[in-house]
Amino acid sequence: SHERICQYIAKESGSLVVSVGYRLAPEHKYPAAYEDCLSATLHFLQHLQHYGVDPARVTVCGDSAGGNLAAAVSQTLAGRSDLPRLRAQILIYPGLQALDFNLPSYQQNRGVPLLFRERAAFFALLYLNGDALHMQEVLDGSHIPPDMRLKYRKWVSPD
Numbered sequence: 001s002h003e004r005i006c007q008y009i010a011k012e013s014g015s016l017v018v019s020v021g022y023r024l025a026p027e028h029k030y031p032a033a034y035e036d037c038l039s040a041t042l043h044f045l046q047h048l049q050h051y052g053v054d055p056a057r058v059t060v061c062g063d064s065a066g067g068n069l070a071a072a073v074s075q076t077l078a079g080r081s082d083l084p085r086l087r088a089q090i091l092i093y094p095g096l097q098a099l100d101f102n103l104p105s106y107q108q109n110r111g112v113p114l115l116f117r118e119r120a121a122f123f124a125l126l127y128l129n130g131d132a133l134h135m136q137e138v139l140d141g142s143h144i145p146p147d148m149r150l151k152y153r154k155w156v157s158p159d
Contacts, residue, residue, distance in 0.1 A: 002063075016053055018044055022069065025123075026130040033127070037069045038076060045083045055084035064115070065127060067094025098124045099149070099156045101139050 002019055010017040022036035041060065048055050062070035074089045093115070106117045121139055125132040137143045153159075 016051060025126040029130045030128050033065070034069055034072050037073050041073050041077070042083070045077075048084065056087060058084060058086055059088045059090060060086055061090035061092070062094065063092035065095055065123065067091040068096060070094070071096060095120065095124060095127075097156055098128075098138070099144055099152060100141055100158075102141060103156070103158055 006017045006019045009015065018040070020037050020040040022040075023032040025033070044051070044053075045055075045058065048058070060070040060074055062068070070089050071091055071094060074086055077083060077086060098121075101117055101121050106120070110117045118135070118139065121135055122132045125135060125138060134143065141149075
């Protein structure tokens with residue numbers, strides 16, 4: 001689904017673009033997709049000379065669930081001293097939080113196609129559980145224990 005955009009980015013930027021095909025939900029639950037992306041990134045970083053890539057110019061990118069995976073891989077690799085550091089991450093409408101689907105951005109964009117609030121929750125549940133049986137609880141916010149909600153309120157809050 002992303003081959004043409006990857007080709008365009010490679011051509012316009014004069015870059016090597018590696019597109020990772022990862023296992024998808026619901027057949028493959030978390031952490032399958034993350035493990036696939038991390039494994040591919042580790043392999044690439046360990047073999048940069050083979051690809052003729054400058055170790056100081058490696059960037060990870062992803063959109064939607066791929067944005068989530070790019071962010072997770074970046075966080076995992078951030079403290080590694082045995083590998084080249086990632087120069088940047090490009091996250092295009094990433095799914096980065098599933099604590100609260102009632103934040104202002106979800107309310108303001110609740111009727112904007114393509115990724116409605118309910119659809120975002122649905123896909124998050126497929127990714128994590130392989131099913132969306134508890135979607136209403138997630139939309140209501142009752143899937144998060146009160147102590148966790150208080151702990152992260154500074155970062156994830158309608159305020």
